[in-house]
Amino acid sequence: MPISFAHKLTDKIVLITGASSGIGEACAHYFAEAGARLILCARREGKLQALADDLQQKYSVKTFLLPLDIQQSDAINTAIANLPESWQAINILINNAGLSRGLDKQYIAPLQDWEEMIDTNVKGLLYMTRAIVPGMVERNSGHVINIGSVAARYTYPGGSVYCATKAAVKVLTEGLKIDLLGTPIRVTNIEPGMVETEFSDVRFRGDTDRAKSVYSGITALTADDIADSILYAATRPLHVNISEIYLLATDQSTGTLIHRREQP
Secondary structure, eight states, rough: OOOSSSOTTTTOOOEETTTSSSSHHHHHHHHHHOOEEEEESSSSHHHHHHHHHHHHHHHHHOOEEEEETOHHHHHHHHHHEEEEEGGOOOOOOEEOOOOOOOOOOOOTHHHHHHHHIIIIIEEEEEEEEHHHHHHHHHTTTEEEEOOOOOGGOOEEEEEHHHHHHHHHHHHHHHHHHHHHHHHEEEEEEEEEEEEEEHHHHHHTTTOOOHHHHTTTOOOOBHHHHHHHHHHHHHHHHHOOOOOEEEOOOOSSSSSSSSOOOOOO
């Protein structure tokens, strides 16, 4: 990798939520290659185990699996409290788990869609942060990296609740940094534009054709692009806090302005 690691990650413990696919899975590969030890958190235990096996084969990395739903605060608290002693000193928390549901107008959208987005994108991030950051404060060391979105800055039709959750991530990231002033703990918000992952499949509940149309005619960002920026933020000198990284595909200029080329 071309990045100069001013801050080495060898044997540092990195917890990644939403690690079973997309940006979380890419982060697992990037941080494993950098020598970190990984706590992999997601709901799908089978996919976590497959990822752990792949990482072990490629990088001989040590992993610990946390198969849980971050919407459940009690499950998070129990899991973090019961980590083996050798895994308790979490150095980096990557709050990556998040989702979007549908593109319905706000006044007719299914309430379940709202609940899933708010409970995962906002409350889940808060639950995980609340469970881990006190330990960072006690150890006087740590870094919280939240995965926000360009949607925090640009509201688009049918996306107001999702956009609101990502605006909340932006504010919560800024507020956490304020609350941690006077400590050496760093806080970063990563705000990607269009990234081609399972995101749209989840949004449209498995409607693959509709999901593919979202990225039609453009070269979207990849999960690797985002993982690369996250690794960059994590490996800066400890006196450097990358507060935000806002990145778009070249074919995208704002949350809603996208250049699509004609398909052959």
